[in-house]
Amino acid sequence: RIMRPDDANIAGNVHGGTILKMIEEAGAIISTRHCNSQSGEPCVAALARVERTDFLSPMCIGEVANVSAEITYTSRHSVEVQVNVMSENILTGAKKVTNKATLWYVPLSLKNVNKVVEVPPIQYARKEQEDEGKKRYEEQKLDRLETKQRNGDVILPVINPEPHTVGYSQSSLIHLVGPSDCTLLGFVHGGVTMKLMDEVAGIVAARHCKTNIVTASVDAINFHEKIKKGCVITVSGRMTFTSNKSMEIEVFVDADPFVDEPRERYRAVSAFFTYVSLSKEGKPLPVPQLLTETEDEKRRFEEGKGRYLQTKAKRQAQMQQSAQ
Amino acid sequence: RIMRPDDANIAGNVHGGTILKMIEEAGAIISTRHCNSQSGEPCVAALARVERTDFLSPMCIGEVANVSAEITYTSRHSVEVQVNVMSENILTGAKKVTNKATLWYVPLSLKNVNKVVEVPPIQYARKEQEDEGKKRYEEQKLDRLETKQRNGDVILPVINPEPHTVGYSQSSLIHLVGPSDCTLLGFVHGGVTMKLMDEVAGIVAARHCKTNIVTASVDAINFHEKIKKGCVITVSGRMTFTSNKSMEIEVFVDADPFVDEPRERYRAVSAFFTYVSLSKEGKPLPVPQLLTETEDEKRRFEEGKGRYLQTKAKRQAQMQQSAQ
Amino acid sequence: RIMRPDDANIAGNVHGGTILKMIEEAGAIISTRHCNSQSGEPCVAALARVERTDFLSPMCIGEVANVSAEITYTSRHSVEVQVNVMSENILTGAKKVTNKATLWYVPLSLKNVNKVVEVPPIQYARKEQEDEGKKRYEEQKLDRLETKQRNGDVILPVINPEPHTVGYSQSSLIHLVGPSDCTLLGFVHGGVTMKLMDEVAGIVAARHCKTNIVTASVDAINFHEKIKKGCVITVSGRMTFTSNKSMEIEVFVDADPFVDEPRERYRAVSAFFTYVSLSKEGKPLPVPQLLTETEDEKRRFEEGKGRYLQTKAKRQAQMQQSAQ
Numbered sequence: 001r002i003m004r005p006d007d008a009n010i011a012g013n014v015h016g017g018t019i020l021k022m023i024e025e026a027g028a029i030i031s032t033r034h035c036n037s038q039s040g041e042p043c044v045a046a047l048a049r050v051e052r053t054d055f056l057s058p059m060c061i062g063e064v065a066n067v068s069a070e071i072t073y074t075s076r077h078s079v080e081v082q083v084n085v086m087s088e089n090i091l092t093g094a095k096k097v098t099n100k101a102t103l104w105y106v107p108l109s110l111k112n113v114n115k116v117v118e119v120p121p122i123q124y125a126r127k128e129q130e131d132e133g134k135k136r137y138e139e140q141k142l143d144r145l146e147t148k149q150r151n152g153d154v155i156l157p158v159i160n161p162e163p164h165t166v167g168y169s170q171s172s173l174i175h176l177v178g179p180s181d182c183t184l185l186g187f188v189h190g191g192v193t194m195k196l197m198d199e200v201a202g203i204v205a206a207r208h209c210k211t212n213i214v215t216a217s218v219d220a221i222n223f224h225e226k227i228k229k230g231c232v233i234t235v236s237g238r239m240t241f242t243s244n245k246s247m248e249i250e251v252f253v254d255a256d257p258f259v260d261e262p263r264e265r266y267r268a269v270s271a272f273f274t275y276v277s278l279s280k281e282g283k284p285l286p287v288p289q290l291l292t293e294t295e296d297e298k299r300r301f302e303e304g305k306g307r308y309l310q311t312k313a314k315r316q317a318q319m320q321q322s323a324q
Numbered sequence: 325r326i327m328r329p330d331d332a333n334i335a336g337n338v339h340g341g342t343i344l345k346m347i348e349e350a351g352a353i354i355s356t357r358h359c360n361s362q363s364g365e366p367c368v369a370a371l372a373r374v375e376r377t378d379f380l381s382p383m384c385i386g387e388v389a390n391v392s393a394e395i396t397y398t399s400r401h402s403v404e405v406q407v408n409v410m411s412e413n414i415l416t417g418a419k420k421v422t423n424k425a426t427l428w429y430v431p432l433s434l435k436n437v438n439k440v441v442e443v444p445p446i447q448y449a450r451k452e453q454e455d456e457g458k459k460r461y462e463e464q465k466l467d468r469l470e471t472k473q474r475n476g477d478v479i480l481p482v483i484n485p486e487p488h489t490v491g492y493s494q495s496s497l498i499h500l501v502g503p504s505d506c507t508l509l510g511f512v513h514g515g516v517t518m519k520l521m522d523e524v525a526g527i528v529a530a531r532h533c534k535t536n537i538v539t540a541s542v543d544a545i546n547f548h549e550k551i552k553k554g555c556v557i558t559v560s561g562r563m564t565f566t567s568n569k570s571m572e573i574e575v576f577v578d579a580d581p582f583v584d585e586p587r588e589r590y591r592a593v594s595a596f597f598t599y600v601s602l603s604k605e606g607k608p609l610p611v612p613q614l615l616t617e618t619e620d621e622k623r624r625f626e627e628g629k630g631r632y633l634q635t636k637a638k639r640q641a642q643m644q645q646s647a648q
Numbered sequence: 649r650i651m652r653p654d655d656a657n658i659a660g661n662v663h664g665g666t667i668l669k670m671i672e673e674a675g676a677i678i679s680t681r682h683c684n685s686q687s688g689e690p691c692v693a694a695l696a697r698v699e700r701t702d703f704l705s706p707m708c709i710g711e712v713a714n715v716s717a718e719i720t721y722t723s724r725h726s727v728e729v730q731v732n733v734m735s736e737n738i739l740t741g742a743k744k745v746t747n748k749a750t751l752w753y754v755p756l757s758l759k760n761v762n763k764v765v766e767v768p769p770i771q772y773a774r775k776e777q778e779d780e781g782k783k784r785y786e787e788q789k790l791d792r793l794e795t796k797q798r799n800g801d802v803i804l805p806v807i808n809p810e811p812h813t814v815g816y817s818q819s820s821l822i823h824l825v826g827p828s829d830c831t832l833l834g835f836v837h838g839g840v841t842m843k844l845m846d847e848v849a850g851i852v853a854a855r856h857c858k859t860n861i862v863t864a865s866v867d868a869i870n871f872h873e874k875i876k877k878g879c880v881i882t883v884s885g886r887m888t889f890t891s892n893k894s895m896e897i898e899v900f901v902d903a904d905p906f907v908d909e910p911r912e913r914y915r916a917v918s919a920f921f922t923y924v925s926l927s928k929e930g931k932p933l934p935v936p937q938l939l940t941e942t943e944d945e946k947r948r949f950e951e952g953k954g955r956y957l958q959t960k961a962k963r964q965a966q967m968q969q970s971a972q
Contacts, residue, residue: 001325002349005503005653010710025325029388033414042415062508064353090357091366091434110415163741173649176677179329179827184386203650203712206738230832232677258681329827334878481805495880497821498851503653527822527880531904554658556851580855 003061009202009212011278014059016215017198019099023083024050024191026069027103028183031079034071035107035119043117044183045105047190047223048078049140053101054217058282059087065098072102073133074119079105080133104140113185113226140220147222147270155236155252165291169207171200172236177229188227193253193269194218200237201249205275208239208247209287212278216246219272219307225255227268232256240272241304242290248304249273272307327385333526333536335602338383340539341522343423347407348374348515350393351427352507355403358395359431359443367441368507369429371514371547372402373464377425378541382606383411389422396426397457398443403429404457428464437509437550464544471546471594479560479576489615493531495524496560501553512551517577517593518542524561525573525597532563532571533611535601540570543596543631549579551592556580564596565628566614572628573597596631651711657850657860659926662707664863665846667747671731672698672839674717675751676831679727682719683755683767691765692831693753695838695871696726697788701749702865706930707735713746720750721781722767727753728781752788761833761874792870795918803884803900813939817855819848820884825877836875841901841917842866848885849897849921856887856895857935859925864894867920867955873903875916880904888920889952890938895923896952920955 007018024047031045059065066086073080085099109115124130158167173196181192198215205213227233234254241248253269277285292298331342348371355369383389390410397404409423433439448454482491497520505516522539529537551557558578565572577593601609616622655666672695679693707713714734721728733747757763772778806815821844829840846863853861875881882902889896901917925933940946 002353009650029326029414033388033412033417036415037417044415064357088357090353091360091368093357093361174674174677176673179830199649203738207741210739210741232681256681258684333824480807483804495822497823498819498848499821500657500847500851523824524822527824530880556854 001065003059003063003065005061008061009214011212011280012061013212013214013278014061014063015195015198015202016055016218016273017195017202019055019059019065019085020050020194020198020218021189021191022065022067023085023099023101024103024189024194026067026083027081027105028189028191030069030071031081031105031107034074034079034122035117038120040120041117042110043107044110044185045079045107046183046185046187046226047103048106049104049144049223050190050194050218050221051102051140052217052220053099055099055215057087057096057098058214059098062089064088064090071122073130073137074122075134075137077106077116077119078137079107079119080136081105102136108185110184113187143220144222144224147224153252155238162291164208164288165293166238166297169204170236170238171203171207172234173200174232174234177227177231177233179229182229186229188229188231188233190223193223193227193233194221196233196235197237197251197253197269197271198273200235201251201273201275204237204239204249205247205277208290209277209285211285212280213275214278215273216276217274217311219274221269221271223269225266225268227253227255228257230257232258233268237273239290240300241308242287243308245276245284245287246308247275247277247287247290248308249275250300272304325389327383327387327389329385332385333538335536335604336385337536337538337602338385338387339519339522339526340379340542340597341519341526343379343383343389343409344374344518344522344542345515346389346391347409347423347425348427348513348518350391350407351405351429352513352515354393354395355405355429355431358398358403358446359441362444364444365441366434367431368434368509369403369431370507370509370511370550371427372430373428373468373547374514374518374542374545375426375464376541376544377423379423379539381411381420381422382538383422386413386415388412388414390419395446397454397461398446399458399461400442401430401440402461403431403443404460405429426460432509434508437511467544468546468548471548477576479562486615488532488612489617490562490621493528494560494562495527495531496558497524498556498558501551501555501557503553506553510553512553512555512557514547517547517551517557518545520557520559521561521575521577521593521595522597524559525575525599528561528563528573529571529599529601532566532614533601533609535609536604537599537601539597540600541598541635543598545593545595547593549590549592551577551579552581554581557592561597563614564624565632566611567632568610569600569608570632571599571601571611571614572632573599574624596628649713651707651709651713653709656709657862659860659928660709661860661862661926662709662711663843663846663850664703664866664921665843665850667703667707667713667733668698668842668846668866669837669839670713670715671733671747671749672751672837672842674715674731675729675753676837676839678717678719679729679753679755682722682727682770683765686768688768689765690758691755692758692833693727693755694831694833694835694874695751696754697752697792697871698838698842698866698869699750699788700865700868701747703747703863705735705744705746706862707746710737710739712736712738714743719770721778721785722770723782723785724766725754725764726785727755727767728784729753750784756833758832761835788868791868792872795870795872801900803886810939812856812936813941814886814945817852818884818886819851819855820882821848822880822882825875825879825881827877830877834877836877836879836881838871841871841875841881842869844881844883845885845899845901845917845919846921848883849899849923852885852887852897853895853923853925856938857925857933859933860928861923861925863921864924865922865959867922869917869919871917873914873916875901875903876905878905881916885921887938888948889956890935891956892934893924893932894956895925895935895938896956897921897923898948920952
């Protein structure tokens, strides 16, 4: 579809959240279609996880987004989908890859939303494809378990914070979940959640460096809990780490099922977003260093540094590989 | 994309206007891409005309719309695009054709919006295809001229109208044209205009028969004048004809460039929409007859009857042909 | 949240209606949460009234709106909420107060929409707070009764009106109430109604003075009747008064429950909006005087003048007080 002014920031760069939302819709369509392809129980695919994704080049207003999706692995109860986004300038014909994302879906029964339906197996062209898929499946399963434990953290308000401290840029928004945010099952689309997360993370980044910022990458996101229609969700973000030219922001989504439900507020999702600051010519700008004050902030900064160095090393390894 | 609650009426049937908007977006993308495919002046394709289109079967919430577009003819300054819409139930896998539409676009220069750019010619598989396209081109050109003359008509308000008269159901809305309604050239997308037209026509139909209604077909729509960002548009509809099971509504779009422009209000588009009334089981219901009062109303009723009988005859001829 | 192009007019000033909608959403969330905080009947807070609110400074595209809400009084069946809106320029860090609004909500049972649920009392820091709240409660109750009687008025169409007369700028729109306009109870959010009211009032003001206009204030709005999903609402506005630099517009909302309901069209809301005209530099411009023709128009002009002078006197008294 054509990118419109509302999909973009004031500099004309399309929000990462808009792209994440399109990716998720494509993934949900292909995996729901696959899971209903055999005459089993009717079901709807719910997003369980998005693997780390990089925004390779910014998309602009007036460009057309081409989204393609393919199922690359199936376990008994989950589907792995690979989604590619190409941006096309229809005036010049120029095309470039914007994103490659890997998503995991779980099919839930249309009759009983707490029941996970069995997934029809796909055929692999080669045996290695299946083995590699299985390896990815095991890895993400482990990672899901780990993040579940980290989820207790909350963002406390800070009064009169100093510039460039964590408290200075931290932000949150609340959103009442309406019908058009939801799937046929009455739960929020994963893509809607990711779009709100990107919006908050973008505000945190802009407050910190006061320039035009764009999403550079999103770490793996795990959707631990479903969010129902009528909930109020609180999306909060705080900066955890800065390198010379990038900022890492941790985002939490908490759901408050305050009507019709005996349940307490719970953590539904959490994730790390990385942003860069761009000059008017689209060049990356230096970023002010994050000032850490408490022990927890210092610890999170070190952890963020670890993730940053790990990603950097991985990227260098890939570049060397492709140069060979 | 997946049809959402907001795309549909309360009975779950997707608004014809939502489908028209998707069709137009697909047409605009393919024709803008084509017109920029040779190294000429950068341009954007603007919708000039939509041929009569039938809504063959209603689409529902949760279904996926598959839109495909193909260029079928090019003249020196215009492009003919054929768009097909299939609805797919991703739970059952069932697919059906919802719409086939033919649209005409004119490429306008990005630098000078009043300049029409030359269209690169397409290659035809057979000579007859080109000849048939040329015939369609000449026909629509003639029809465009004719409707331009009809355009002086206005809808006058009626005080305390009787049920089932023209004045009883006539309706109008105003809309301030915002940035996301517009193309790169700052003019309203044809699809946005058609969506508003369908909204007004649907309200006229519902006011007349007070039941669940759906769009059955749209007559050829000619876009005589562009509408600029910041304009207020008035979309008005009145019923012109009823058969036993259908209602014909005429819709006008007037633009009011009231800020920063010396220009008077002008007629930008007009068209006829046909609606049917559906029972809860989706069966067509009888429609109360339209009561005509003035001479003009009686004349328009007879003209509507003419269009109705002509369409009916054409459809029967097609059915006989396909039965042979 | 960040203000987007679609939230603003072509001069970049955010529509008053967008701000009113955010205010109402915050109020609805906090009062629904409060009314469900004790183990009573599940309920949803419905907007009953908004006190007069001034737009202290215009908000622009790219700014972030910070909305905070607090419950300031509870009666047995209603909740008073105070909402503050700050606009923040995230590039410069500059913040300013945009709005302060007071809203009254009534909790309706989720099981029986016609039943008003009891409100858990709040604790007051000082006895005077409770007494002042009670006084405000009694005042608004009286005002609600009064406006209910005024509500019979309708806006009649005028044919070929002269510039600057009432008939020249009067406008109306129709809107089909869709799922995302509604609360969990299936009734229109008060904020959605206010946004449409501001849209119509803004078009009336722009038609009158043909310049860039912004909302300056909104008088108390009483929501007498709920509006159900599937209704068609007609929002109409007419100018009632002009001072040298401001315009007062009266707006009516009528609901037409035409499908599946035996009920006639009814008046749901009415209110007065005040607009000012701004030059390109953001300075207030003189406004053409409203030409009144009929006796009713002259009477309404005088009533508007009364409201204008009263507000002016009140503001001057406040300024003297704060200067002391």
